[in-house]
Amino acid sequence: MSTLTLPETIPSVPEDCEQLRKAFEGWGTNEGLVISILGHRNAAQRKLIRQTYAETYGEDLLKALNKELTNDFERVVVLWTLDPAERDALLANEATKRWTSSNQVLVEIACTRSSHDLLLVRQAYHARYKKSLEEDVAYHTTGDFCKLLVPLVSSYRYEGDEVNMTLAKSEAKILHEKISEKAYNHEDIIRILATRSKAQINATLNHYKNEFGNDINKDLKTDPKDEFLAILRATVKCLNRPEKYFEKILRLAINKRGTDEGALTRVIATRAEVDMKFIRDEYHRRSSVPLDRAIVKDTNGDYENMLLALIGHGDA
Amino acid sequence: MSTLTLPETIPSVPEDCEQLRKAFEGWGTNEGLVISILGHRNAAQRKLIRQTYAETYGEDLLKALNKELTNDFERVVVLWTLDPAERDALLANEATKRWTSSNQVLVEIACTRSSHDLLLVRQAYHARYKKSLEEDVAYHTTGDFCKLLVPLVSSYRYEGDEVNMTLAKSEAKILHEKISEKAYNHEDIIRILATRSKAQINATLNHYKNEFGNDINKDLKTDPKDEFLAILRATVKCLNRPEKYFEKILRLAINKRGTDEGALTRVIATRAEVDMKFIRDEYHRRSSVPLDRAIVKDTNGDYENMLLALIGHGDA
Incomplete structure (x- = not known):
């Protein structure tokens, strides 16, 4: 499911650190060397590299990357190099600070990570920000968004x-009733989406479709401009079909006039080691263009090369 | 802070198991022997005893206790023998099932345990009930109680x-405003109590008292019969002064016509290894009677002896 490619023989950690140090030395940075190392090491290996680099050179590798790299390339390398839980904590913190109601990053983190991984994000958030994730989300959001997002980021789903199946039927009926009444912010809709297990929600949504004819997300699309409805649809999709959710984010980011590098970088850095193969296949199927070709067309230079490395493109 | 007393030389775990097995054999149970062992072993030791007992006799010690003991004595020994996180999961599950709005057990578990311990409770809940704690709380509660309790049991406070201090001042002002308007279920009151760290809440409540003259709980006592206000006061007290909260629960349980054994058992079984010394001292100060004397007066037999053992009474 990961698209990451590792070299046949992996250099020792001290060797990797030495090469990275070399890449930073002198005039200009050797970006290709940075990609050839960090773009081809898994999370455990990158963690060891960060530790050894700090011990050897007395400097945090992330600080060095911030200093040596720039713009979109810096962003993707830094996000990728972070431990997954720290990376999510950082993304979630950014999302709470520049909150706009269309910001779906919090939903993404709350609903596509496993319960255990979401917990690790909350622990990393404590360590990094001296606050809790739910505290910042509750403080920075209001109204219906707050009612939905706080329980989502606080969830520890079974x-x-x-x-x-009895519950699935009765809750499908509740969902259908509330949606028919346009009571989209009803506490039962939020309760079901925020607390039930993913398996249970899947059963409920299957029953919804069988019994009432439509995908729930179709019924949640009565007003395409309503941002709360958009967040509800994102929640359903993240819980139920994360790879389809991410494929669409990529598609919209690439097809935009002026690529949305923020979204492109985030999806590739967070999913490369998780389900990027599915997302890549789904993208090809849905867009009739392979993802690597779309990326080559839309991006340039080191940024392009790093993205291609992470999605497992042959020559990167 | 624990009132548990351990013997100078602690028998080996297999010896303890053998003695427990003996206590169960033949006509009648040797309750004194059960107390002399389980009433004087700490959580780690009891856990080992349960494991070894199951390995040696092919039976869960808790099942044996259920079979051999009865009534209040059974309840206190079983609760005590459980691992703390499992015990809390069981208490919380009972609280969701026989929910009455005056039930404060969920508040107790959510607000007096550390963030890490509350997390262990949620994990134990998954393992035991194949559901999440917040899922059951959200499903079984309604209205304002639901709005408060779901974030409380889902919290992972910093x-x-x-x-x-700036935040403490501004949030003390918000609390005072909403309470003055009798908007007790306002989302800001719930947000502050459910997400801020205990240190931050303490600073906010100090500022509240300094600036506005009263303890917040005095201002939350406008209608002594209002059950939502009672739950809010319990939340504040559990977060801020848990030993005073538990002292009062004990005092009310003992002073009732017909002791409230449920509350007495719960407080002693859950706090003996935590802060029972503080609670016991506070009880003596507040009631002018030592806790052990009050228990001797109100309870009998094996139940009495087990309670006395757990609160560190000399001869038990």
Whole structure:
């Protein structure tokens, strides 16, 4: 499911650190060397590299990357090099600070990570910001967005496969009733989406479709401009079909006039080691263009090369 | 802070198991022997005893206790023998099932445990009930109680000592405004109590008292019969002065016509290894009677002896 490619023989950690140090030395930075190392090491290996680099050179590798690299290339390398939980904590913190109601990053982090991984994000958030994630989300959001987002980021969903079919039926009915009444912010809709296990929600949404004819997200699209409805649809999609959710984010980021590098970078840096293969396949199927070709067309230079490395493009 | 007393030489775990097995054999149970062992072992030791007992006799010690003991004595021994996180999961599950708005057990568990311990409770809840704690709380509660309790049981508060005094002042003002308007269920009151760190809440409540003259809980007592106000006061007290909260629960349980054994058992079984010394001292100060004497007066037999053992009474 990961698109990351590792070299056949992986250099020792001290060797990697030495090469990175070399890449930073002298006039200009050797960006290609940075990509050839960091773009081809998994999370555990990158963590060791960061530790050893700090021990050897007395400097945080991330600080060095911030100093040596620039713009979109800097952003993707820094995000990628961070530990996944720290990376999510950083993305979530940014999302709370420049909150706009269309910002779906919090939904993404709350609903596409496993319960355990979301917990690690909350721990990393404590360590990094001396506050809790839910505290910042509750403080910076208001109204219906707050009512939905706080329980989503605080959730610790049961992860077993057991499904209660009676409950699925009764809750599909509740969802349908509230949506028919346009009571989109009803506490039962939020309760079901924020607390039930993903397996249970899947059963409920299947029953919804069988019984009432439409995908729930179709019924949640009565007003394409309503931003709360958009967040609800994102929640459903992140819980139920994360790879389709991410494929669409990529598609919109690339097809925009002027690529949305923020979204492109975020999706590739957070999913490369998780489900990027599915997302890449889904993108190809849905856009009739392979993802690597679309990226080559839309981006340039070191940034392009790093993205291609992370999605497993042959020559990167 | 714990009132548990351990023998000078602690028998080996297999010896303890053998003695417990003996206590269960033949006609009648040797309750004194059960107390002399389980009433004087700490959480780690009891855990080992449960493991070894199951390995040696092919039976869960808790099942044996359920079979051999009865009534209040059974309840206190079983609760005590459980791992703290499992015990809280069980208490919380009971609280969701026989929910009455006056039930403060959920507040107790959500607000007096550390963030890490509350997390262990949520994990134990998954393992035991194949559901999440917040899922059951959200499903079984309604209205304002639901609005308060779901974020409380889902919280993972920051535990550092850092305090933002500017924030403490502004949030004390918000609390005072909303309380003056009798908007007790206002989202800001719930947000502050459910997400801020205990250190931050303490600073906010100090400022509240300095600036506006009363303890917040005095201002939350306009209608002594209002059950939502009672739950809010319990939340404040559990966050801010847990030993005073528990002292009062004990005092009310003992002073009732017909002791409230449920509350007495719960407080002693959950606090003996935590802060029972403070609670016991506070009880003596507040009631002018030592806690052990009050328990001797109100309870009997094996139940009495087990409670006395757990609160560190000399001869038990």
